[in-house]
Amino acid sequence: MWRAALAAVLVCGIGLLPWLTRTDPALTVLKARSADRDPTPAVLADIRAQLGLDKGPFALLGEWLGGLGRGDAGRSWLSGDEVTPAVLQALGASLLLMAAALAVAAVTAALICARTLWLGAHRRLDGRRPGGSGSAVLAALPEFLTASVLATVIGVQLGWLPALGWYGPQWTILPGLALGLPAGAVLGRLLDDLLPGAFAEPWELAAAARGLPGHSIARQAVRRCLPALLPNTGLFVVGLTGGSVAVEQIFDIPGLGRTTLQAALAQDLPVLQAGTLALLALAAAASALAALTTRHLAGPALRDGSLSSPHRRQPPAHSIQPFLHGGLLLAVIAGGLPRDPLALDTTRRLQKPSWDHPFGTDALGRDLLARVAHGALDTLLLALAISAAALATGVLLGLVPRLSGPLADTVNAVPPVLGALLVTAVTGTGAATPALAVGVVAWAPLAAHTSALLRQERAALHITATRGLGAGRGYLLRHELLPAVLPSVTRHALLRLPGTALALASLAFLGLGAQPPSPEWGLLLAENQPYAERAPWAVLAPAAALALLGALAVSAAGGVRRPRRRALTRTAAMRIEQALPERELVKAG
Known part of the structure; x- marks a missing residue:
C-alpha cells in the first residue's frame, strides 16, 4: 500500500507538471511539433481544444487514470499515436540493453573480486585488503564519455561493431559496455569489501578443516555476501533502465529512458506518465525479485539467529595510496x-x-x-x-x-x-x-x-x-x-x-x-x-x-x-x- 501510494503521488505530480512550472502546455507542444510556427492565440487555442487542456489538469488526470483499467494510456500529444504500444516497445529495448549491461557488470565485478577470492580460497588474505584504484577509475568514468569513446574508436574508426541504431544483438555490445563497466566497478567494490569478513568467519575454518577445495569455499563466500549486495543490485537494474538516457542518445537506442526524457522536455504528459509508471513497475518487480533471492540464499538463518556477521573482523588497511x-x-x-x-x-x-x-x-x-x-x-x-x-x-x-x-x-x-x-x-x-x-x-x-x-x-x-x-x-x-x-x-x-x-x-x-x-x-x-x-x-x-x-x-x-x-x-x-x-x-x- 505504501508503494502504491508513492507511485500514485508521483504519477499525479507528473500530471500537474506543466501547471506547477507555470508554463503553457499548448506552447510547449507547439514548439515540439513545429518550432517555426508562430504561437498565435488562434493556434494555441486550437491545440488546447485538441488536447482538452481547457478542462483543467485534474479532469485530464482522471481521464488518463480511467483509461489505465482498460489498458489504454491515451494518445501522444505530439504524434497522436497510442501510448501503450510505444512505451512497451521502448521498455523491451531497455530490458535488452539492461540484460547486456548486467552481463558486462557481472564480468567486471568478478574480475575486480578475483584476487580477493583467490587469496581467500588459499587462506592468504592475512588481514590485508586488496587495493581498488583500477575499479575506482572505472566507477568514476562518465557513461556518456565511455559511450562516445567506444562509438568513435570501435564503431567508427575501427569498424569492429555497429555504433548507431538498434537492429540486433550486435548493436547491444557497445552500449552494454558503456553502462556495465561503471556499474560493475561499483558492485565489484561492494562485494570485495564484504569478502574478507566472510572468509574470516568460523564456517571457513570448518570447511577448510573438512578438506573442501578452495573454489568451493570461494563460491560459498560469494553466496554468503550476496544477501547484503542484492538490494543495491536491484537499484542498479532500475538505474540502468531509467538512467541510461545519455547512452541511448549517443547510440540512437529507442529505450524507455530516452522516451521518458523526450516526453518530459516536450511536456507530452500521456507518454511521460506511462513511461514513469513502467519504470515504477520495473522497480517493484526488481525489488521483489531481490528480496526473494535474498530469502532463498540466506535460508532460515535470518529467522533463527544462526547467521554470523561479515563485519565483525575488519582487516586493517595501511596504505600510502x-x-x-x-x-x-x-x-x-x-x-x-x-x-x-x-x-x-x-x-x-x-x-x-x-x-x-x-x-x-x-x-x-x-x-x-x-x-x-x-x-x-x-x-x-x-x-x-x-x-x-x-x-x-x-x-x-x-x-x-x-x-x-x-x-x-x-x-x-x-x-x-x-x-x-x-x-x-x-x-x-x-x-x-x-x-x-x-x-x-x-x-x-x-x-x-x-x-x-x-x-x-x-x-x-x-x-x-x-x-x-x-x-x-x-x-x-x-x-x-x-x-x-x-x-x-x-x-x-x-x-x-x-x-x-x-x-x-x-x-x-x-x-x-x-x-x-x-x-x-x-x-x-x-x-x-x-x-x-x-x-x-x-x-x-x-x-x-x-x-x-x-x-x-x-x-x-x-x-x-x-x-x-x-x-x-x-x-x-x-x-x-x-x-x-x-x-x-x-x-x-
Whole structure:
C-alpha cells in the first residue's frame, strides 16, 4: 500500500507538471511539433481544444487514470499515436540493453573480486585488503564519455561493431559496455569489501578443516555476501533502465529512458506518465525479485539467529595510496589556481599540451589546467556536502526498512533529469536546484545497503547473546549495530562521490544550475565532447581529474574500519549480574 501510494503521488505530480512550472502546455507542444510556427492565440487555442487542456489538469488526470483499467494510456500529444504500444516497445529495448549491461557488470565485478577470492580460497588474505584504484577509475568514468569513446574508436574508426541504431544483438555490445563497466566497478567494490569478513568467519575454518577445495569455499563466500549486495543490485537494474538516457542518445537506442526524457522536455504528459509508471513497475518487480533471492540464499538463518556477521573482523588497511592520489589532485589544483580560467585566445584553439598549457586548450583557447583547477573547488565541496547528507539520510532511513524500502525503489525509478524537472517545478531554477535534485536520489542506495547489512547483523549470534544479557534496543543500536554497518556504508558513499560530482555538473549543463563559462568538471566534459576525436586531451583532462577523485575516494575508504570493541568493565559486569537472575545468566552463556 505504501508503494502504491508513492507511485500514485508521483504519477499525479507528473500530471500537474506543466501547471506547477507555470508554463503553457499548448506552447510547449507547439514548439515540439513545429518550432517555426508562430504561437498565435488562434493556434494555441486550437491545440488546447485538441488536447482538452481547457478542462483543467485534474479532469485530464482522471481521464488518463480511467483509461489505465482498460489498458489504454491515451494518445501522444505530439504524434497522436497510442501510448501503450510505444512505451512497451521502448521498455523491451531497455530490458535488452539492461540484460547486456548486467552481463558486462557481472564480468567486471568478478574480475575486480578475483584476487580477493583467490587469496581467500588459499587462506592468504592475512588481514590485508586488496587495493581498488583500477575499479575506482572505472566507477568514476562518465557513461556518456565511455559511450562516445567506444562509438568513435570501435564503431567508427575501427569498424569492429555497429555504433548507431538498434537492429540486433550486435548493436547491444557497445552500449552494454558503456553502462556495465561503471556499474560493475561499483558492485565489484561492494562485494570485495564484504569478502574478507566472510572468509574470516568460523564456517571457513570448518570447511577448510573438512578438506573442501578452495573454489568451493570461494563460491560459498560469494553466496554468503550476496544477501547484503542484492538490494543495491536491484537499484542498479532500475538505474540502468531509467538512467541510461545519455547512452541511448549517443547510440540512437529507442529505450524507455530516452522516451521518458523526450516526453518530459516536450511536456507530452500521456507518454511521460506511462513511461514513469513502467519504470515504477520495473522497480517493484526488481525489488521483489531481490528480496526473494535474498530469502532463498540466506535460508532460515535470518529467522533463527544462526547467521554470523561479515563485519565483525575488519582487516586493517595501511596504505600510502590516499596520500599519493590526494597529493596529485592537490598538485593539479595548486598548479591551475594562479591561471585565469576565462582568458580567451582564439589563436590557440585546441592546442596540444605544452609547457605553457600543460593540459592543452579548449575550443575557445582557454587553458584547461586553469579550468580544471578552478572547477575543482565548487565541484568537490558541493559533492562532499551532498554525499555527507546522503550518508546521514541513508543510514537513518535504513533503520526503518518498511518505510525506506518502497521509498528508495520509487525514488530510484525516476530518471535524474525528470527528478530535476520536478524539483525545479517546486523550488524554481537556481544554484541550489542541481544539489536538491541529486540529493533527493543520492540516499536511496545507501539506505538499501544499510537495511541489508542491519538485517544480517541483527541475526548474528553475538547480538543474541548481548540481548540475553539485558541490553536494550538503544544500547544494541549504538554499540553493536551501527558500529558494524557504518564503515561499509561510508565506504559505499565515498565510492559514489565521483558520480555525485558528475551528476551535479551534468544537470547544470542541461540548464538547471550553473551555466557556461563555469569551469565545472561535468560542463568541461560536455563542452569538449564534440572535439574528442580532434583534441582528445580536451576530454581526457577533466576525465582524468574525475578518475583521480574516484581513486582517492576508494583508497581513502579503505581506512574506514569498525572501531575496536571496548572490553566490558568490571563495574558493568557487576551491574549486569545484579540485574539478571542466575538462571538467565546461565541460559545466556
